[in-house]
Amino acid sequence: MQDMTGKNSANGGLRERKKRATRAALAEAAVRLAAEHGADNVTVEAISAAAGVSVRTFFNYFDSRDDAFVVIDADxxxxxxxxxxxxxxxxxxxxxxxxxxxxxxxxxxxxxxxxxxxxxxxxxxxxxxxxxxxxxxxxxxxxxxxxxxxxxxxxxxxxxxxxxxxxxxxxxxxxxxxxxxxxxxxxxxxxxxxxxxxxxxxxxxxxxxxxxxxxxxxxxxxxxxx
Amino acid sequence: MQDMTGKNSANGGLRERKKRATRAALAEAAVRLAAEHGADNVTVEAISAAAGVSVRTFFNYFDSRDDAFVVIDADxxxxxxxxxxxxxxxxxxxxxxxxxxxxxxxxxxxxxxxxxxxxxxxxxxxxxxxxxxxxxxxxxxxxxxxxxxxxxxxxxxxxxxxxxxxxxxxxxxxxxxxxxxxxxxxxxxxxxxxxxxxxxxxxxxxxxxxxxxxxxxxxxxxxxxx
DNA sequence: ATGAAAAAATGCAGGCTCTGCAAAATTGGC
DNA sequence: GCCAATTTTGCAGAGCCTGCATTTTTTCAT
CATH class of the missing domain: 1.10.357 (Tetracycline Repressor; domain 2)
Incomplete structure (x- = not known):
């Protein structure tokens, strides 16, 4: 590797990648839980638990619970x-x-x-x-x-x-x-x-x-x- | 009047008219309050008070607070x-x-x-x-x-x-x-x-x-x- | 490597949204 | 006026969402 700083060259550093991963994990967990139990019966707590983050963190990524079901691929x-x-x-x-x-x-x-x-x-x-x-x-x-x-x-x-x-x-x-x-x-x-x-x-x-x-x-x- | 039953002939009776009026009053109150204070700063309590009904009644007419801002003319x-x-x-x-x-x-x-x-x-x-x-x-x-x-x-x-x-x-x-x-x-x-x-x-x-x-x-x- | 700065995750308190249920008030028909 | 149907209302409780302070993680320069 020609990157001596430790900062990743590919797509913007480990920070960005982790954020993308967390967001994707939350969105996927939301969709899978909703498909199984019905969207109304899925709480933010359940989504967050499935994605391995806290409830408060969920709201750092989505403005509302429903957004997790709606926003698929932001890019x-x-x-x-x-x-x-x-x-x-x-x-x-x-x-x-x-x-x-x-x-x-x-x-x-x-x-x-x-x-x-x-x-x-x-x-x-x-x-x-x-x-x-x-x-x-x-x-x-x-x-x-x-x-x-x-x-x-x-x-x-x-x-x-x-x-x-x-x-x-x-x-x-x-x-x-x-x-x-x-x-x-x-x-x-x-x-x-x-x-x-x-x-x-x-x-x-x-x-x-x-x-x-x-x-x-x-x-x-x-x-x-x- | 040629309507001896007391039931109104025009559009379906007093009951219907009152419901329409209540719904319209709620929607109008919501829009006016939102225009003045910003939609986020308008509570369901304020809308209901302005329309002269209880909070619970608001939710008999709209599925969510936001619906009152969104649904204009259903017909x-x-x-x-x-x-x-x-x-x-x-x-x-x-x-x-x-x-x-x-x-x-x-x-x-x-x-x-x-x-x-x-x-x-x-x-x-x-x-x-x-x-x-x-x-x-x-x-x-x-x-x-x-x-x-x-x-x-x-x-x-x-x-x-x-x-x-x-x-x-x-x-x-x-x-x-x-x-x-x-x-x-x-x-x-x-x-x-x-x-x-x-x-x-x-x-x-x-x-x-x-x-x-x-x-x-x-x-x-x-x-x-x- | 190490420490300081920046960014993100977390916990918690508190207010607001929304629902189910049962009681009270209103309306329509007799 | 009286009964039945409909609507309104209060209340309790669960869940959503935000602001703030704290802790943890990542970045960067030394």
């Missing part, structure tokens, strides 16, 4: 935005976004078991489903800004995606209509694709559903034939 | 769906939905003051914004079914919209991809329109923004010119 949106900026310049915004999302979704299928459990938990408690839907859309602002950057397309803008500074605090950017609309519609597309695919899991491949949805969008949502 | 979605079924048969699904939503939105501007307060509350607490976004999308399932009915378009289907039976309990219908996608995209369109209009309230008329958004959708979200 997913960052990866999508990065992929969007790095996509070939000759793709239309809609196509570039489709490819970026497709890559992320096939990536997500690697942890298929946890996703299934997660879906089951949300199915069984509408309360959490609503929160989850809302959480997904909270990313939209950031995605819209990235779309705007891709469209404007200057070289300087190709720099790294800034770490998510959270919340609607920063205004003044991404006020354009088109990027926002595209971000919102893409979110809707993902959601509908997953939903439709879940209902007919045996019949269809997810990739096909996903492509059909984006084809409908690109065609301007024409009335279906009968 | 709006029913009106939209009714309008959608009654729209001229020669409109495309996208156009019919646009008109139905436009009617509802101009209707909503009548209570403009409360809506402004409501928007301010959500702006100041992202936590509630997330919940609100999620709540709006919970209607999507119902809207998708109505769209499916309009498309299939038999005479029998033109009957009244059944009272919202709540939740994902009834499956088996509206499994088609297109209605779901249209419902989801329309929801996104409304959201983006409102958002964009709020940012540039002085410059633009809402109706214009709304039309532009649907024009973009109908055109297949082409890359904007530069």
């Amino acid at each position: 997913a949106s960052v990866r999508v935005r990065q992929a969007l900026l790095e996509a070939p310049a000759d793709l239309t915004p809609l196509d570039a976004l489709r490819e970026a999302l497709a890559a992320e979704l096939t990536e997500a299928e690697r942890q298929h078991e946890l996703w299934s459990l997660h879906a089951e938990v949300l199915r069984n408690s509408p309360h959490l489903l609503v929160r989850s839907l809302g959480a997904h859309m909270a990313d939209e602002a950031g995605l819209a800004e990235t779309i705007a950057r891709r469209i404007s397309g200057t070289a300087a803008d190709r720099a790294d995606v800034p770490p998510d500074e959270g919340g609607p605090g920063e205004r003044g950017r991404a006020l354009d209509l088109y990027p926002r609309l595209l971000a919102a519609v893409a979110g809707a597309a993902v959601r509908v694709s997953v939903q439709h695919w879940c209902d007919r899991q045996d019949e269809l491949a997810f990739a096909d559903v996903f492509r059909e949805v984006f084809a409908l969008l690109a065609a301007g949502l024409p009335a279906p034939e009968r | 709006a979605s029913v009106r939209v769906r009714q309008a959608l079924l009654e729209a001229p048969a020669d409109l495309t699904p996208l156009d019919a939905l646009r008109e139905a939503l436009a009617a509802e939105l101009t209707e909503a501007e009548r209570q403009h003051e409360l809506w402004s307060l409501h928007a301010e509350v959500l702006r100041n607490s992202p936590h509630l914004l997330v919940r609100s976004l999620g709540a709006h999308m919970a209607d999507e399932a119902g809207l998708a079914e109505t769209i499916a009915r309009r498309i299939s378009g038999t005479a029998a289907d033109r009957a009244d919209v059944p009272p919202d039976e709540g939740g994902p309990g009834e499956r088996g219908r509206a499994l088609d991809l297109y209605p779901r996608l249209l419902a989801a995209v329309a929801g996104a369109a409304v959201r983006v329109s409102v958002q964009h209009w709020c940012d540039r309230q002085d410059e633009l008329a809402f109706a214009d923004v709304f039309r532009e958004v649907f024009a973009l959708l109908a055109a297949g979200l082409p890359a904007p010119e530069r």
